[in-house]
Amino acid sequence: MNELILSKRFNLKESHKLQTYLSTGGYRSAERALKTMKPEAIVEEVKVSNLRGFGGAGFSTGMKWSFLPKERKKPVYLVVNADEGEPGTFKDRYIMEKDPHLLIEGILITSFAIGSHKAYVYIRGEYVKSYRILQGAVDEAYAKGYLGKNIFGTGFDLEVMLHMGAGAYICGEETALLESLEGKKGFPRLKPPFPAIIGLFGCPTIINNVETLSCLPTIIERGGKAFADLGCEKNGGTHLYSLSGHVERPGVYELRMGTPLRDLIYKYGGGIRGGKQLKAVVPGGMSAAVLKANEIDVGLDYESLKKAGTMLGSAGIIVMDETTCMVEALLVTARFFAHESCGQCSPCREGTGWYYKVVQRIYEGKGRMQDLETLMSIPVNMGGNTICAFADGAAMPFSSYPVKFREEFEQHIREGKCNPTKENHAYAYH
């Protein structure tokens, strides 16, 4: 296994405590950054590090920070995206529960670099445990002076506030998140303006994912170049992959960027459960296009997966074995998107609901062959035509399942049921 930087404390006893953190080198990077570095120098290191946001879009973090207006007429906010709603993704939760001070130190360094004195952490509504542990850690940090006034005696102040969402997936989209944080309904905003110019409460705002910020202590400790070298071309560092589904050893794996998908499943994940055959893999959370079993010789990084017609997204890898009914898998997926669309844009609001109903009919054995054409045309008309990337995220699985597994869809329509060698449909929708 490669060197661990994000998950190295996960297996320590009381890993979430400040004491554990300090005894393993914690807060030294922050101290160095605040005491010896200029904010611009930190931004420069982050650029060199090739750190790319782990929230799903893979956008260069250093570049994002440099979009902030040079002239500061208003306060700057840092917002931490801990909504982690992408199905199949559970890495941010591990960081918050196993090593919360790593995130806090990352927040501290980032706030200093971008000139923010207030950071909000927007935590997924269901993550009550993460919230409690992170709040405990924040309290410890305040008590020891790592947060609050005059940190490390440098005169730098930082407040950190935790805010719990209410369970809407769309509130993970950064501008819906800002709306929600402002107390409004989670409707994504039209861009431009981007949050770096007009964000939270009308002020310049940087939004980063939990994992993204948790890389900061390492970048400061070793320098941007060394961090970049940990990864592959254009993708700095390591990455937490959430592996779930029909594998022997599901869980969070920290691996070098670009690790082959086959290795993740067979080498690290122990292969398919019960020695069964692999059928399909979703490599980047539910919003990614599905891959067939013969398409897994691909590197887990942004460029390679894009070339393969899918995406790394949130690096939630969902593995499906030969017993899976792909119509059912798509039904679950479609239901999710129909349920979670915020409903602003006509194509997304109507398209997700329509698509779900068609898949449902096929699943129930009432499909018609022309339904497959409808399943092809709806995502084409949704993707790229909306306010936020949710519709693109829905369009990817929508347009890949019925193509890659067309046989199974046709069989469902012809025979009104699955191939008898497969297990029975298990999914009860409501």
Add this chain to the structure above:
Amino acid sequence: MPTLTIDGKTITVEPGTNLIQAAEKLGIAIPYYCYHPGLSIAGNCRICLVKMEKSPKPIIACQTLCQEGMVVDASSPEVGKLRQAVLEFLLINHPLDCPVCDQAGECWLQDYYMEFGLYDPKFNEQKVKKHFKATPIGPTVTLDSERCILCSRCVRFTDEISKTHELGIFDRGDHSEIGIYPGKELRNNYSGNVVDICPVGALTDRDFRFKCRVWYLTSTDSICPGCSNGCNIQIHVNRERPHHAKGERVMRLKPRYNAEVNQWWMCDAGRYGYKFIDKDRILIPERREGSLFKEEEWEKLLGSLASSIAALFERYEQNALGICLSPQLSNEDLFMAKKFFEEQLGLPQITVLSPSPEGDQDDFLIKSDKNPNTRGALALGLSKVSFEEIIQRIQKGKIKGLYLFGQDLLALLGESKAKEIFGKLELIIFQGSNQNATSKLAHVVLPSATYAEKDGTFTNHAGRVQRFWKALEPLGQSLPDGEILRRLASEMGTLLEFETPEAIFEDLAQSIAAFRGLSYASLGQEGKLLPDGGKVVARAVRHEKEDSRE
């Protein structure tokens, strides 16, 4: 100023112009639902998607501001496909109940479907059930949420214009639904505007619902007479199917855009204040004999009225006749009155009396002066004495005849005081469009036309002179006020010969300094400020205020 190309045509526009506006200037219609020039950009309907060179994705024309060198494709078959797709999305859960929908005929779904839709429908599922079917959500508006396309125009209106925040979008996905916040109803002074801006039949006007199919309506540009703001409006009249609304002719008023006055909006008081045009009208000239009213021919009645006035002058003197002109009258009518009463008869006891007391106002459209032409009356210099002076002179027995223009003195003075005053008068002339307690006590009743039944101009609070056009024939035997005065003048042996209101205005603009240089042609559709910037009038207003304080 950026120069760009849309569908191969080049145009240079003001900075800040969006692609919809720029295309419009080139005669290219990009469809839109959620966009409204008076509201913030929501960008949610996506019907305005167009393609642009160097942009990998289609862009929305409503949000995209013109920039130098843009090359936009707004009409190619691919763009047409984008529109078709959006229309199909909007229609899959739509009830398609056009035959029973009040919006039919002015529905943007119908219109765009015919223009950009015409696809083979693929939808074969159950439609989503929504909660509000023909549900009143306040005193003026009914909601039918299954027809709603969730463009959020109504929500933005209540957030940004009326600032009353009653409406919101509730739930998510295709269960999203327009609704009212708990414990609220859509009740504000501008509520009717949400019906105007709703592109579909989701929000309909409770007053107008099912009165008349819109294709039977004819529209005439006019000015709201409800207050001194002078909001630009359209009068919608049902000429073809009078039986549709029990013979009522005016079906509704709609605001008409005027950047300087009311933009796209009007208040509810103005919008629903049209009923008097068809209700409780005085239809026939009448003369009281004892306690009974006798209907008379115009000519006969005006002949005998002329004699009565002459007799009054003979018995007393010229200043025994008090004239209460009204700021509800047009500039043209008032100018006729000025010519007749002031110049020809030489009467000194002339005042301008509002038929209603001051009312509510706000910092948007609504003004406390509930008359459309107070500034016009003042600019014409018609307030020679105050109304209080006239009352005092009546009480002293100096004024024996009173000529009222629609005012109800019982309402203004209280019944006992009004009756006491009337007891001292030998001749009460009531010229007006609608009955009231005073018209029932007058000796002579002259039916006049409403603003909707004549051409003319009003001068609003800011000194803007604005034209209104005749939407209807005067009801019954009523006549425009100026015409009544013309006929009365000729019975009294003086001449007030004008062919048209336009000719009156021409004379007015020549002889009254405040109006100098204006003409119907120069006023156009949007009106014009009094040429001196309204300074003379402003002084007159102050003078009037001092008067009334005395």
